Amino acid sequence: MSDILIILAEGFEEAEAVITIDVLRRLEFDVCLASLSDNREVVSSHNIKFIADETLNDCKDRDYRAIVLPGGMPGSANLRDNRTVIDTVKKANANGALVCAICAAPIVLSHAGILDNSKFTAYPGFEKYFNTPPLKDMVVQDGNIITGKGPGAAFEFAMKIAQALGKDPSAVAKGMLVC
């Protein structure tokens, strides 16, 4: 079982994604960056060009300990509207894997039908996309679901994922000068 799958869609929020990848790779998790399209090149919401490690189609059939969805728009809408993403999220949730989303990306979890009985947070202004209101917290864990509120929550979001996967992130937090 690989560790963590992070799905990058056109228009993803790059700071949320990169902070999370940076923290988790510093902690030596095996992190796979998958592009939503069949082209590994993905352009973020503020026009930075990335090359993912694989395409989602190439790695969707593997099992992961965690699925992570960066936010941003239109990245989050692109994730939500993709059948493979929804199936991947549902399968991970059914397997008891962590399902993690930040900023606008909790709309994907809502669309996958796995958020209705969970406490969660999301970027302010996205309340109408949920059946139950998000909490105001920067990061929320409820069972296997971890959500973050936006870019300024990304360090804490990543540390929470690490903790939920059994690693203590405090030395990395100190090394990154994150209080």
Add this chain to the structure above:
Amino acid sequence: MSDILIILAEGFEEAEAVITIDVLRRLEFDVCLASLSDNREVVSSHNIKFIADETLNDCKDRDYRAIVLPGGMPGSANLRDNRTVIDTVKKANANGALVCAICAAPIVLSHAGILDNSKFTAYPGFEKYFNTPPLKDMVVQDGNIITGKGPGAAFEFAMKIAQALGKDPSAVAKGMLVC
């Protein structure tokens, strides 16, 4: 005159670079990402593949309002050991442009000989590379030189650059949920 040149060397600290780019592009600065090598593909310190907008050779002769050097290792050493980077930093400084470096990248400014009479900060452990000791602050501005201490200082570093270029970053800080 273009706005901001950010130089990406193999092994650059990706969160420092991406947070800075994200903040400055949200503020509608024209930000050019230049690869140090003649190949626009650059791999960061935690193995994320980026495609820069241009190569440094293609854009080094233009004038910028600010030069920004992300930290990380070996990224900072790669910048320091490159003649074009040193010449670009010296020229920007002589023109009165902002010269900005974070984490280990202030070693580049020291090597270019522009740091000896300035207050600055740098990542802990790099003191031996400087003729005068760094301050302990997360971000320091002294005239046209802005330095940051590490990844956890990147939001503040970017906001300071924006302010020094005459824009108020408070709405973007609020939008990114950065306190």
